[in-house]
Amino acid sequence: MAYRTYLMVCAGTGCVANQSMKVRDKLVAEITKRGLQNEVAVVTTGCNGFCAVGPILVVQPEGIFYQLLKETDIPYLIEEHLLKGRPVKELLYTPPLEKTPIPKMSDIPFFADQTLIVLRNRGLIDPENIDEAISRGAYEALAKVLTTMTPEQVIKEIKESGLRGRGGGGFPTGIKWETCRNAHGDPKYIICNADEGDPGAFMDRSTIESDPHAVIEGMCIGAYAIGSPEGYVYIRNEYPIALERLKTALKQARDYNLLGKNIFDKGFDFDIRVVRGAGAFVCGESTALMASIEGKTGEPRAKYVHTVERGLWDKPSCLNNVETWANVPQIILNGAQWFANIGTGDVSEDPWGGSKGTKVFSLSGKVNNTGLIEVPMGITLRKIIFDIGGGIKDGKKFKAVQTGGPSGGFIPESLLDLAVDYEELTKVGSMMGSGGMVVTDENNCMVDMAKYFLTFTQEESCGKCIPCREGTKRMLDILEKITNGEGTEEDLVLLEDLSNMVVESSLCALGGSAPNPVLTTLKYFREEYEVHVRDKKCPAHACKKLITYNIDPEICVDKGHGCDVCRKNCADGAITGETKKVHAIDVMKCGRCGICLDVCKFDAIYVE
Amino acid sequence: MDAQTIDGIIERHPQDPSSIIQVLLDIQNELYYLPKDVLEYVSKRLGVPMSRSYHLATFYKAFSLKPKGKYPIAVCTGTACHVQGAMKIYDQISRELHITEGERTADNRFSIESVRCLGCCGLAPVVTVGKNLHGKIPVAKVNKILQQYK
Ligand SMILES: Cc1cc2nc3c(=O)[nH]c(=O)nc-3n(C[C@H](O)[C@H](O)[C@H](O)COP(=O)(O)O)c2cc1C
Ligand code: FES
Numbered sequence: 001m002a003y004r005t006y007l008m009v010c011a012g013t014g015c016v017a018n019q020s021m022k023v024r025d026k027l028v029a030e031i032t033k034r035g036l037q038n039e040v041a042v043v044t045t046g047c048n049g050f051c052a053v054g055p056i057l058v059v060q061p062e063g064i065f066y067q068l069l070k071e072t073d074i075p076y077l078i079e080e081h082l083l084k085g086r087p088v089k090e091l092l093y094t095p096p097l098e099k100t101p102i103p104k105m106s107d108i109p110f111f112a113d114q115t116l117i118v119l120r121n122r123g124l125i126d127p128e129n130i131d132e133a134i135s136r137g138a139y140e141a142l143a144k145v146l147t148t149m150t151p152e153q154v155i156k157e158i159k160e161s162g163l164r165g166r167g168g169g170g171f172p173t174g175i176k177w178e179t180c181r182n183a184h185g186d187p188k189y190i191i192c193n194a195d196e197g198d199p200g201a202f203m204d205r206s207t208i209e210s211d212p213h214a215v216i217e218g219m220c221i222g223a224y225a226i227g228s229p230e231g232y233v234y235i236r237n238e239y240p241i242a243l244e245r246l247k248t249a250l251k252q253a254r255d256y257n258l259l260g261k262n263i264f265d266k267g268f269d270f271d272i273r274v275v276r277g278a279g280a281f282v283c284g285e286s287t288a289l290m291a292s293i294e295g296k297t298g299e300p301r302a303k304y305v306h307t308v309e310r311g312l313w314d315k316p317s318c319l320n321n322v323e324t325w326a327n328v329p330q331i332i333l334n335g336a337q338w339f340a341n342i343g344t345g346d347v348s349e350d351p352w353g354g355s356k357g358t359k360v361f362s363l364s365g366k367v368n369n370t371g372l373i374e375v376p377m378g379i380t381l382r383k384i385i386f387d388i389g390g391g392i393k394d395g396k397k398f399k400a401v402q403t404g405g406p407s408g409g410f411i412p413e414s415l416l417d418l419a420v421d422y423e424e425l426t427k428v429g430s431m432m433g434s435g436g437m438v439v440t441d442e443n444n445c446m447v448d449m450a451k452y453f454l455t456f457t458q459e460e461s462c463g464k465c466i467p468c469r470e471g472t473k474r475m476l477d478i479l480e481k482i483t484n485g486e487g488t489e490e491d492l493v494l495l496e497d498l499s500n501m502v503v504e505s506s507l508c509a510l511g512g513s514a515p516n517p518v519l520t521t522l523k524y525f526r527e528e529y530e531v532h533v534r535d536k537k538c539p540a541h542a543c544k545k546l547i548t549y550n551i552d553p554e555i556c557v558d559k560g561h562g563c564d565v566c567r568k569n570c571a572d573g574a575i576t577g578e579t580k581k582v583h584a585i586d587v588m589k590c591g592r593c594g595i596c597l598d599v600c601k602f603d604a605i606y607v608e
Numbered sequence: 609m610d611a612q613t614i615d616g617i618i619e620r621h622p623q624d625p626s627s628i629i630q631v632l633l634d635i636q637n638e639l640y641y642l643p644k645d646v647l648e649y650v651s652k653r654l655g656v657p658m659s660r661s662y663h664l665a666t667f668y669k670a671f672s673l674k675p676k677g678k679y680p681i682a683v684c685t686g687t688a689c690h691v692q693g694a695m696k697i698y699d700q701i702s703r704e705l706h707i708t709e710g711e712r713t714a715d716n717r718f719s720i721e722s723v724r725c726l727g728c729c730g731l732a733p734v735v736t737v738g739k740n741l742h743g744k745i746p747v748a749k750v751n752k753i754l755q756q757y758k
Contacts, residue, residue: 013727017734017741051730200687202727237633237670238723276633279669295626295656297667364688364729371730402687438687452690462667569748571703591703594696598748 003041005082007031008123010056012047012209013202013241014371019071020055026074027057031082040082046210046245048123049372050110053093058105058123065105066091096368096390110369113388115342115376117358118326121211127245130252133213139258141329142220146266149332154225155181158328160336162347162356167193167284167321168407168433169509170422172351176318180308181226183316190223190231190270191312191319193289194242197281198405199456201436203360204322206372208235208242211326212249216272218325220259221332223270226318231272234289237279246274281406281460285508286311286319288462299464300508321434323360343377344421355421359432365402365439366393375420382416385439396441399540400524404433406453406460407513409520410446429520431513445542446525447532450518451479457514468511471502475518482529483543485536492529496522541607544592548608551575551596553582555604566596566605609639609646618653625656629664632671640676677712677719679757684734686725692732693747698722700750701735717757 009015009024027042048056053067064087066077073091080088092101093108102108116122125132133139145154159174180188192215196204208215219231235243250272253259261269280298282288288298290312311317331339340347345354355377361384364370368390375384381401385391392398400410403420409430411418418424422432440449458472478495481487499515499522506512522529531539538546556562556577567575567583574590577583583604585596597605617634621627631650636642642665651661665671683689683698701720705713712719718737726734731743735753742753 014730017728017731017743051728054730198687199685199724200690200729202725202729205727237637239727276630278629278633278664278671280667292629293626295628295630295664297663362729364732365691370688370732405687436687438691440691444691449691452687571700591699593700593703593747594693595700595748598746 003039005040006060007040007042008045008058008060009042010046010048010054010058010123011044012049012051012054012206014047014051015054015056016241018054020069022071023055023057023069023074026071027078030074030078034078034083036078036082043126045123045125046121046127047206047372049114049119049206049374050108050369051371052369060124063105064103065093065108067093110371110373110388110390113379113383114374115358116374117330117339118207118214118323118360119210119372119374120330121214122206123210125211127210127212128248130213130249130256133211137333138213138329139217141332142217142224142258143264145221145224145332146264146268151181151225151227154221154332157332157336158225159351160348161331161339162336162343162351162354163324163327163331163339164351164355164422165321166323166327166359166434168404168431170355170432172347173320173324175351176308176320177222177225179306180316180318183309185310185314185316187230187315188226188228189312189315189317190219190226190228191289191293191317192219192231192233192325193284193286193319193321194233194235194239195277195284195289196236196239196322196434197284197460198434198436199281200364200402200438201362201405201434203362203372203435205236205239205242206362207322207326207360208239208246212246213253214326214329215246215322216249216253216259218328219272220263220270221328222318222320222325224268228318229269229271231270232293232312233272233274234277234283234293235274237276243274243276250274280462281456282462282508282510285510288508289319290317297462299462300510302507323435327357344419345423355423355432359420359435361435361437363389363437363439366396366441366444367391367439368393377421378419380417380419381411384420384437385416389439392439392441396443399440399442399444400446400521402430402438402440402449402517403436404431404513404516405436406457407431407509407516408433408436409516410440410449410524411520412524429516429523431516443540443542445483445538445540446521446528447479447483447538448540448542450521451476451483453517454479454514457510461510461514465505465507465511467502467505468507468514471498471506472511472514474498475502475515479518482532483538484545485532485543487529487533489533492522492526492533547592548587549585549590549592549594549596550606550608551583551585552604552606553584555602557582560600560602560604563602565599565601569595569599571595609635609643611649614646614649614653618650623654625654628654628656628661629668632661632665636671640680641672641674644673672710674710675712678717679738681718681720682723682726682736683720684724684726684732684736685722686729686732688725688729689732689734694733696747697733697735697745697750700747701754704751704754718754
C-alpha cells in the first residue's frame, strides 16, 4: 500500500540515546488517534548522520527535516504539518548564528556538501526490511554479475574503478582480489572486517546499521570473483544493534535465496557466518583477526606469506573493510569509470596513483555539527570542518584535527587546505585510517592528546614483539613525566628516537603506527611540549598537575555576591568563604576536578 | 549458571575449539563475568586446555573474571569523549564511589570501567549506567546521576 506521507524516524545509536523511540511511539499514537494510519506511515531508519541534532524526523517525499524533537512536540507537529500543511518553524534546523530555518534536508549545508555512495540508503529505508533495500536497487549488481559477467571481468571492473581499502592501508582492492583468486588452496575465504577499533569512530557500525544488504551484496560479488563458498563477518561484540540487524539481514537474504545454494539459479553457492570480536584493537589487523576467528588469542604473525595466500585456516583469504565491501555493488552497477571520475589522481596506469570515490568519516570533537559524513576524496579538511562541520563550537579557536585514530596523526591549521586522500594524509604524518576525524580546539593540550593515544596503543599492544610492548611503555612513561611537569629537554629527544625505533622495528602495523600521534604533535606543536618542559605549564590548561584553579575575588563579590555555590559543591572541601564574602581555593587541597568551574554562574573561577 | 544452560549455549555454535570465544562471549553477555567453574566446564566440553581458556579470558577486553555491580557504569573514553573531558567524569565517579577500573562498590551496587566509542560522539561525554545512557554530562551533574540509582 502506498502512503501519502512517510515519517522517517532516525533509529541510529545517537538518536536512540536521545529517546527517538519515544518520539516514534508518540507519532504512531497521534496518527492513530487522528485516523491517519492509512495515509501516513512511520518508518524507523538507520543513522542519518547528523547526530548533533537528534532525534531526527524526515517527512518524505518532501524531505522536510525536523530536529531535536521531544515527545511533547509531536501532537503540535502532526496537527500543523500533516493536517494544516504548515511545517513547524521552531522544530526546523537553523544554522548557528543565523535566523532563518532551512526546511529541506537537501538544502542544509551539512547534507548539501556530501556525496553518498556507501550511505546512499541512509535514512531512506528500514534496514530490517529487505524489500525496502531491494526497491532501492539492492542485489541488482549481484544479478548483473552472475548473469552477465565472468569473475575476471568483475575483478577488472574493480581494478579500473581505483577502489582502495577503506580499513586504513588503502591497498588496491582489485589487486587483492586477483591475487586471492590466483592463489592455490581450497576453499578460499571472504572476510569482512567490522572490528572498527579506532576508539573515536563509528562509520562501519552505522553502515551496517543503516544498510546491511550493501555489505552482504558486496561480499557475494567478491566471493563470485574470487571463487569462495564461505564468508565471515568479524564484528565487534560492543555493537549489539549492528549485530542484530546484520543477522536479520542475513536471514532475509537466505530466505530470498540471495545467499545459500545455487544463487540466482547460476550454480553459485555462498553463505556468510558472523563471528564476534571480543574487544582487542589488535584484532583489526588481518593475521590477528584470522587467529581470533579460529578461536585463538589475536596475536599477529609476520607476513612473509600474505593472508591472500595463506590466511584463515591456512587457506587463501580475502579481507576487506565494511566500507570497501559496501562500495562494490555501486561500482558494478554504475561502472568503473563513474567511480574513477570521483576523487583525486589517476589510477589507469598505477593502482596507487590516486584516491577514488568517497570516504565516510565520523566527524566529532569540537565541531558544531558532529556526525557521520560521506565526502568525495580530495575535498579539503577546511571544507569538512568549517562548511559541513559548521565550524568550531562556542566560537573557540581551531587547533588540530586528528585523522586515522591511534595510528594517525594531528594536522594543524596551516595544513587545513590539504586535499583528503591517502597520499596527502600520509605525507603530513597522519593517515586516512578507517575514518575517524576528531577536531580539537584551543582547550585541548596536544601533549595530553598524544598521551591519550599512546595509553590506548600501549594497553592494546598484544605483547608479542618487544619494540611495541616495551617501546610504547617507555614512550608513555616519558609523556607522563612531561605532563606531570617533570620532563626535560633530553626527554623530547629520547621520545623522538624511541618513536622512530618503534616505527621501524615493530612486528605489525599496530606498533608501526602507534608513534604517529606523538611524532605529529612533536612536529607541529613542539612549542607546546617545550612550555611543559621548560615552564612547567600547560598552555591549554588540560594537564591536571600543571594547573591551578583560582577565584577572581572581585567577580566573586561584585557579581556573585559570594553566592557560596562553589564551596557547597567542592568535593575536596578546598574552598573557603561564606555567603556575601569573597571565596578562595586552597591549592593544596584542590583535586582539580573542575566542578567549581562548571557550577559558577559568574565566571569567577579561572584556571592558570 | 548450571550445566544445562551452558550446554544450551554451546549447542548454538560448532562443537569444536574454534567456538570457545563465541561461547564465552554469550556467557559474559548474560552473567557479565566468567565464573571459574563455568570456564572450566566450557574448556572441558570444547576440548580446550584450561591454560588457553584462561589466556583468552585475560587477553580479550570483553571478558571479566570479576563480577560487576548491579549497575555497571561504563564511562566512554573514546577520542571524542576524551576531548570533551571524559577523564574528569571518570575521576569524579571513581572518587565518589571509591572504586577504580574493574572494581565493585562494597554494597555491590556499582562497578566502573572505561569503554571505547559508544557511537554517539555527538553526545560526548557519554556514560552508561546499566542500560541507560547519559550524554553531555557536566562534572557537576555526576553525583546527581549516581543518586538516581541509589
Ligand atoms: C592494529 C590494527 C588495527 C586495525 N583495525 C582495523 C579495523 O578496525 N577495521 C578495518 O577495517 N581494518 C583495520 N585494520 C586494517 C586491516 O588489517 C586490513 O588492512 C583491512 O581490514 C583490509 O581491508 P581493506 O583493504 O578493505 O582496507 C587494522 C590494522 C591494524 C594493524
Ligand atoms: S567517543 Fe564517546 S561516544 Fe564516541
